[in-house]
Each structure stands twice: as structure tokens, then as C-alpha cells.
Amino acid sequence: MTEHGQDQGAFRAAAARLVAARHPHALGALLGGSAAHGRATASSDLDVAVLLPDRGHSGREVVRHEGRVAELFLNTVADLPEFFAWDRARRRGTVLFLYDRGVPLADPHGHVARTRELARQVLASGPAPLTPQEREYGRYALTCYVDDLVDLTTPGDVSDRTEPAGRYEQLSVADHVLREAAHLPTAHHHAWTGVGKWLPRRLLEADPVLGAALLRGHRTVAERADPAPLAAAARQVLDLLGGPLREGYAHRWTP
Known part of the structure; x- marks a missing residue:
């Protein structure tokens, strides 16, 4: 039943x-x-x-x-x-x-x-591999999100770690970090990805160790307003794909 x-x-x-x-x-x-x-x-x-x-x-x-x-x-x-x-x-x-x-x-x-x-x-x-353009954009986007996440860190207890607006920003950026970081290792391992409840399921299937680190890091941001574990796990994802990408990224728009 x-x-x-x-x-x-x-x-x-x-x-x-x-x-x-x-x-x-x-x-x-x-x-x-x-x-x-x-x-x-x-x-x-x-x-x-x-x-x-x-x-x-x-x-x-x-x-x-x-x-x-x-x-x-x-x-x-x-x-x-x-x-x-x-x-x-x-x-x-x-x-x-x-x-x-x-x-x-x-x-x-x-x-x-x-x-x-x-x-x-x-x-x-298996799923289609990332195109070179998708791979570079993924590195660039995740690098930007991690930079933003670290910038939103301030000392103190959860209750006063940030002003309310800043805390909301931190949670929003953490969600973006998790989504982008989950998408990249699944593609790297030639595994299927997902959204919603399927995001953690597919992520853990593709990479149990790194996937668990990302999910624990995301939970730590939510529970303790500490972005360090999530940022560290996301940097491991970037290392899989060639490291952070900031200057040097270029994208040509085609109508």
C-alpha cells in the first residue's frame, strides 16, 4: 500500500x-x-x-x-x-x-x-557532452557565483551574521552555486542531471563524494550562514574543468 x-x-x-x-x-x-x-x-x-x-x-x-x-x-x-x-x-x-x-x-x-x-x-x-562553449560558460558562471558567495560572508552568529537583505542574498547565491556546481560534475562524468528533487539524486549517483560535499555545504549555508564548505566544494568542481575562469572569458552573441 x-x-x-x-x-x-x-x-x-x-x-x-x-x-x-x-x-x-x-x-x-x-x-x-x-x-x-x-x-x-x-x-x-x-x-x-x-x-x-x-x-x-x-x-x-x-x-x-x-x-x-x-x-x-x-x-x-x-x-x-x-x-x-x-x-x-x-x-x-x-x-x-x-x-x-x-x-x-x-x-x-x-x-x-x-x-x-x-x-x-x-x-x-549517455547524455550529450558539454560543448566547449557550455563548458567555458559553466566555469565562468560558477566562478562568479563563488566569488559572490564568499563576498557575502561576515563574522557573527547566524542571527546577526548579515543584515536581513544580505542573508537573503547569501541564500539565493548559494542556490545558484549548488545548481551550477551540480550540473558540471554530472556532465564531466557523462552522467544524467536533474532539477528539483532529482538534482541531489543525480548528483550523488554521478559523484558520491563531491556530490555529498556540495549538498552538505549548501545545508551549512542554510543552517549556519557559513559559505566556506560550499565554496570549497565548488572550487573542487572548477578544478575538474580547468579551474576558475574570470578574465579571458568571451562570448559572441549571434542573432
């Missing part, structure tokens, strides 16, 4: 009813996320991948179904190769993982099975 008091079969049945109601001509569908694997909570949504005939339209829909928010990831069969390439290029693989780990709801003609196999092949190839 899940926290919400419903078993996986109930979630699958609800997702199947949703697909039948909104996309009766679907070629197949599967349920992903926590609802598919017994980890759903009272606020968990339904993540449903839906395969449509080529006369349909790829996209995303967010609806409320039987009292629960549901997010439908819609793809036509013809769009799938290009869409999977796009999902790989952004290095998150959101829909790729949905097909890889989801539970089939209906697959009368084998389209879902073939799509899952394609998703697994793309996942096995």
Missing part, C-alpha cells in the same frame, strides 16, 4: 481511465513516477506517457483526474526519435527515464515495447 492508502493497481487503473477518456485513440500508454512503484504520497501526481497516432500532436498536458493532478507526456510515433534526441541533448532524460522505468498500461500493437527499447538505447549512450 502507498501512503495515500491506494495500491499500485488502483493508480494504474486510474491512469488507464484517464488515457481512455482524454485520448481514446492512443496507441499505448504507461504510468511512471512514484505512483507506478508504490511510493506515491497524498500530493503525488500521475506521470503518464501516451503514444499517439501520427495525426496527433506531441506535447504535455496537466489535468486533474479523479481528484489528483496528472501530467501527460504526449508523443506521436513519428516524433519519438527527434524528441528523444532533444531529451538527451538537455541531459535530463525526463521522458527517456519515464519510458525506461514506467509500467505499461496498454500496448495492443507493441508500440510501447518498441519505444521502451529505443529509450533504453538512448539512455545507454
Whole structure:
């Protein structure tokens, strides 16, 4: 049973009813996320991948179904190769993982099975590597954020370490440091990245030691207003990619 008091079969049945109601001509569908694997909570949504005939339209829909928010990831069969390439290029693989780990709801003609196999092949190839421009921008951006984070340090207890506005700035900059620093080592290790709750999960999978140092450092800023551990961990990330980058960085804008 899940926290919400419903078993996986109930979630699958609800997702199947949703697909039948909104996309009766679907070629197949599967349920992903926590609802598919017994980890759903009272606020968990339904993540449903839906395969449509080529006369349909790829996209995303967010609806409320039987009292629960549901997010439908819609793809036509013809769009799938290009869409999977796009999902790989952004290095998150959101829909790729949905097909890889989801539970089939209906697959009368084998389209879902073939799509899952394609998703697994793309996942096995790993995310797209950083381009030289992305790599240099990442070094430059993280260097700037670390400089800002260190500049916001003042002595004292948490209660009076900074003026309120400065403390808010410190927390905001710490968030940027963590996001940029997490993105770079995952790319360096040719691993998938993520956002939200998936950022720490993917980071720890890619580099358990450095990932843990970054996450502990971020927590230390939040709890004690001390940026030193996070700054130190971020500098280790920079060392992986060639060190800090300030003067000498250049970017040409192309309209």
C-alpha cells in the first residue's frame, strides 16, 4: 500500500481511465513516477506517457483526474526519435527515464515495447557532452557565483551574521552555486542531471563524494550562514574543468 492508502493497481487503473477518456485513440500508454512503484504520497501526481497516432500532436498536458493532478507526456510515433534526441541533448532524460522505468498500461500493437527499447538505447549512450562553449560558460558562471558567495560572508552568529537583505542574498547565491556546481560534475562524468528533487539524486549517483560535499555545504549555508564548505566544494568542481575562469572569458552573441 502507498501512503495515500491506494495500491499500485488502483493508480494504474486510474491512469488507464484517464488515457481512455482524454485520448481514446492512443496507441499505448504507461504510468511512471512514484505512483507506478508504490511510493506515491497524498500530493503525488500521475506521470503518464501516451503514444499517439501520427495525426496527433506531441506535447504535455496537466489535468486533474479523479481528484489528483496528472501530467501527460504526449508523443506521436513519428516524433519519438527527434524528441528523444532533444531529451538527451538537455541531459535530463525526463521522458527517456519515464519510458525506461514506467509500467505499461496498454500496448495492443507493441508500440510501447518498441519505444521502451529505443529509450533504453538512448539512455545507454549517455547524455550529450558539454560543448566547449557550455563548458567555458559553466566555469565562468560558477566562478562568479563563488566569488559572490564568499563576498557575502561576515563574522557573527547566524542571527546577526548579515543584515536581513544580505542573508537573503547569501541564500539565493548559494542556490545558484549548488545548481551550477551540480550540473558540471554530472556532465564531466557523462552522467544524467536533474532539477528539483532529482538534482541531489543525480548528483550523488554521478559523484558520491563531491556530490555529498556540495549538498552538505549548501545545508551549512542554510543552517549556519557559513559559505566556506560550499565554496570549497565548488572550487573542487572548477578544478575538474580547468579551474576558475574570470578574465579571458568571451562570448559572441549571434542573432
